[in-house]
Amino acid sequence: MAWAHVGDDVYGDDPTVKDLEAETAALLGKDDAVYMPTGTMTNQVGIRAHTEAGDAVLFDQNAHVYLLEGGAPAAYSGILPRLLPGVRGIFTSEDVVAAVGQPHPFFPSTVSAPVKLLCLENTHNGGGGTIWPIDQLKAVTAVGRDLGLNLHLDGARLWHASAATGIDLLEYAGPFDTVSVCFSKALGAPVGSCLAGSAELVARARRFKQQVGGGFRQAGIVAAGALHALRNHRDRLPEVHANAKRFAEAVSQFDGIDLNPEGVETNIVRLRLTGLRSAAFVDQAYDFGLHVLPSGVDGVRAVFYLDISAEDTERAIAVVAKVLAEV
Numbered sequence: 001m002a003w004a005h006v007g008d009d010v011y012g013d014d015p016t017v018k019d020l021e022a023e024t025a026a027l028l029g030k031d032d033a034v035y036m037p038t039g040t041m042t043n044q045v046g047i048r049a050h051t052e053a054g055d056a057v058l059f060d061q062n063a064h065v066y067l068l069e070g071g072a073p074a075a076y077s078g079i080l081p082r083l084l085p086g087v088r089g090i091f092t093s094e095d096v097v098a099a100v101g102q103p104h105p106f107f108p109s110t111v112s113a114p115v116k117l118l119c120l121e122n123t124h125n126g127g128g129g130t131i132w133p134i135d136q137l138k139a140v141t142a143v144g145r146d147l148g149l150n151l152h153l154d155g156a157r158l159w160h161a162s163a164a165t166g167i168d169l170l171e172y173a174g175p176f177d178t179v180s181v182c183f184s185k186a187l188g189a190p191v192g193s194c195l196a197g198s199a200e201l202v203a204r205a206r207r208f209k210q211q212v213g214g215g216f217r218q219a220g221i222v223a224a225g226a227l228h229a230l231r232n233h234r235d236r237l238p239e240v241h242a243n244a245k246r247f248a249e250a251v252s253q254f255d256g257i258d259l260n261p262e263g264v265e266t267n268i269v270r271l272r273l274t275g276l277r278s279a280a281f282v283d284q285a286y287d288f289g290l291h292v293l294p295s296g297v298d299g300v301r302a303v304f305y306l307d308i309s310a311e312d313t314e315r316a317i318a319v320v321a322k323v324l325a326e327v
């Protein structure tokens with residue numbers, strides 16, 4: 001990063017940003033990609049590029065783009081979210097068909113907001129790092145396509161799905177018009193995301209990126225970290241996943257924790273506390289040096305990444321035991 005060649009991202013002449021965009025687009029099988037500071041920005045600029053105000057967009061009920069991006073779909077794109085009843089983030093073709101509905105002479109299409117876009121998230125954060133089964137992903141996106149919808153993938157952790165299953169990124173990304181990927185999620189890069197897609201959609205997205213202040217000048221400094229992560233750290237994700245699994249298996253044995261370790265597929269562990277509130281648990285764990293997030297009244301989310309070693313994982317397990325014993 002210190003030695004990165006830089007230019008000016010606003011003028012499209014930062015060589016490190018351009019390398020990162022080209023390599024990301026190639027890995028995902030798309031014409032082009034555009035680098036932005038955050039995954040929230042790549043998702044929301046992506047949604048904006050596909051829609052106009054008053055359109056409806058289909059999201060899983062626990063989608064990051066819907067729940068955790070500051071209300072941006074409403075505030076920025078002015079779209080109407082239509083929520084799908086996913087289970088751990090995974091919904092069905094029937095859910096999509098039901099949400100789009102059937103036109104009828106007595107129910108003209110002018111009445112409801114036109115559904116323009118279908119969003120999937122892989123892996124699914126709210127679901128606990130769940131991976132979309134590839135056959136179901138293909139079926140759901142094919143139905144969306146038949147219904148005339150555009151398709152966006154929030155692939156913040158798409159690398160993790162591919163590392164866990166061995167299925168190529170090209171196969172996961174193939175059905176989508178746009179794919180958002182993060183370099184900061186377990187891969188060890190400090191910040192940044194890319195939105196990949198057709199030349200036309202990415203050109204349109206570049207305009208919206210500028211509109212929200214995403215033209216970040218000598219961005220090659222951070223893009224160099226992202227490029228290093230992309231080239232060197234994807235292969236190490238299985239280590240990260242093994243630590244998450246080890247943690248889940250150990251803490252699932254403790255009284256006071258409800259967790260099925262078999263559901264832990266990648267680097268996210270979501271557990272329920274049976275006798276404690278999540279805020280109390282998380283505060284005490286923090287004081288003992290373990291940083292985990294509260295999720296609702298009794299849920300806790302633990303996320304593993306490249307800098308957490310197997311020894312750190314054992315320490316985390318010990319901290320959980322100590323918190324359960326003391327609080």
Ligand SMILES: *Cc1c(COP(=O)(O)O)cnc(C)c1O
Nearest residue numbers: 038039040041064121125154156
């Ligand atoms: C983290 C995350 C994002 C947003 O990325 P930021 O860089 O934090 O804005 C989007 N989608 C998912 C699934 C995420 O986990």
